[in-house]
Amino acid sequence: MQLDPAICNRARLTRDRRFDGRFYTAVKTTGIFCRPICPARAPLERNVEYFATAAEAAAAGYRPCLRCRPDAAPGSPAWGLVSTTVQRALLLMRRERELQSLERLAERLGISSRYLRKLFAEHFGISPLQVWQTERALFAFSLLRDTRLPVAEIAFAAGFNSLRRFNGVFKDIYRRTPSEVRREKGAERRENNPGIRLYLSYRPPLDWQGMLAFFAARALPGVEQVTMDYQDPQRSTYQRSFSVEGQRGLLLVRNDAANSRLEVRVIADGSGAVLFRVREQVRQLFDLDADTEAIAVHLARDPLLAQVLAGIQGIRLPGAWDPFEYALRAILGQQISVAAATTIAGRLVARYGESFTGPDGEALYLFPTAEQLAEADFSDLGVTRTRAQTLRNFVRATLDGQLDFSEPDLDAWCRQMTRLPGIGDWTAHYTAMRGLSMPDAFPASDLGILIALGEGGRKATPRQALARAEAWRPWRAYGALLLWQSLKLRDKS
CATH class of the missing domain: 1.10.1670.40 (Endonuclease Iii, domain 2)
Known part of the structure; x- marks a missing residue:
């Protein structure tokens, strides 16, 4: 991504929050890279260079600033300006807790590993491994500062199965060990509230109440719950159950508007294994990386x-927690009202979803997976026989691998969907719009x-x-x- 140095210079000197996450300022004299809103004294222009992403700055040998914390910056729009193959590679890399081999990743993309390296070099000037390591090290830093998770669990959450390897990568990027960061001032103290708290930054403004109203009209009983407080929007919350990598749990999201970030509380067994995936999916759910x-x-x-x-x-x-879930809901919503579609989807959850007890003793449900719906008939949901058959076709196509939910190309996705009997252009585009x-x-x-x-x-x-x-x-x-x-x-x- 080409950056205009004149625009970057004006943005960093004024600490304009609208540019937070759009670029990073690297200071040659200190070897540190910062967000454009960093409160430290601005360096002279001749001593800086600009990077579109934190990964590029780290790969160039700069270490992240401990004051403005690049780990807490909103997502970079630069990621959205790359080829569809690179976008899909990034999506696959972020959906897996641990690093896939480059050969395996390239195989899933249908290209050679050599060509994949070439694409990353063309778009970012760095390798897929450098992108993965930098993103995971930044994520680990946020957990070290904002939670009291043990270092070993943080290493696992960041995708490292070896604590020694984690320490080595982290020290290469931050020039200090995870234990040294944990001992420094700024780490969160223990709380009485259950779960782990994550902070997800965004570039303001964010129409929090408007997004919650949209979700509230479509909330599934037992799965989602939206609480609206019109007097104090910061008390308005979004809650939903989830299952990630076999771990079921609950997340509660509120808006910390004063600091331009969402606070996400994650309550799950073995929560370390799900934190990175949860963070990425919440960012997509609320479209936090949009260049509004x-x-x-x-x-x-x-x-x-x-x-x-x-x-x-x-x-x-407004996005969706899971593309399969939302595609199924889009099929249910064909040619009926939002309220009617939500009612029928609620029946599906109650009939086929897994129930469990929440932290406060409340009854919760998980939206059923394709595997759980493999033998479902759907005729007892109050839909037509034709619609029930369409649902069965969709589930079967998912299980057979006919649908690729990581497909980043709109036309290719719509072709996949409309090949299935009973699914037309509206359903394909609406699923692409919300589900993907x-x-x-x-x-x-x-x-x-x-x-x-x-x-x-x-x-x-x-x-x-x-x-x-x-x-x-x-x-x-x-x-x-x-x-x-x-x-x-x-x-x-």
Whole structure:
């Protein structure tokens, strides 16, 4: 990613939070790299160089600043500007707790390991191993500072099965051992609250109440719970059950707006093994790495979208915890209302999901996996025989490997989905939009979209919707959200 030194210089001198995570400032005289919001005295321009990602700065020999903590920075938009093959590689690397061999990773991508190294060198100037090690070391640092987990458990959570190897990689990047970091000032004291607390930073603004309202209308009983506090938004929370790598648990998310971060409390048996995956999935769920300013500027060129954007603070795309779960829910939601689809999905959870007792004695459910639904009939959910067959086809295709939920290409994903009987373009795009967080997905045949784009009391056609949305690319999914929001504004007026 090419950075403009003049823009970076102005941003770091003003400590503009909108640029946090977009680039990192490396100081040649100290050998340290910082976030642009670092409170330390700004170095002279001739003594700095800029990097798009923390991994690139670390690979260049700089160590992370202990004051501004690059481990706590929002995600870099640079990751979203690479080829689809590299995006998929990053996704696969982050979905696994431990490091795969380069050969195995390349095999899953359908390319040679030599070509994979070449792609990473072209886009980042570093190897896949350097990206993995830097990301995991930064994650480990956050656990050392923000939790009281033992160092050995932190090493395991970060993906290292060898404590010696973890210590070596960590010391190469931070120039100190994990134990030395743990002894330094700033580590969290023990709390009475159960679980482990993670902090996920974002670039403000974040429409926290708006996102929670979206999730609340679709919350599955026993799986998700949204608590809205309109007097004090910081008390509004999102809660859901989860199962990661065979470990079931509960997470509770609230917004710490003063520090531009989400606080995530994770309660799970053997929680160390799930923390990295949980962090990545929560970031996607709340779209924390979105470049909201760039998206808003681009979409505001359309007068209708500009009108809606004027009342929204930081547009983000509500994601999903698990792509399989959301694809199944999208199929259930074909041609029925949100409330009806949520009711039927609740029946599915109660009928096929695994129940367990929460930390406060409450009854919780896990959304069923494809394996648990392998023999499911679905006819007892209140759906048509055709819809039940579509659900069975989808589950079978998932188990047979016909669907690749790590596919980053929108057209390729839609082709996979629409090959299945009973699944059309709307379902494929809506699943891509919510389940896979694809920013350019656009369910053009959606009734709400057609009404919002209609004129003179007449609905638009899908062809007209696609033509209008062409100018919104590559963020058509955000445009769809704004169109749905425009219907609410129209109803109020």
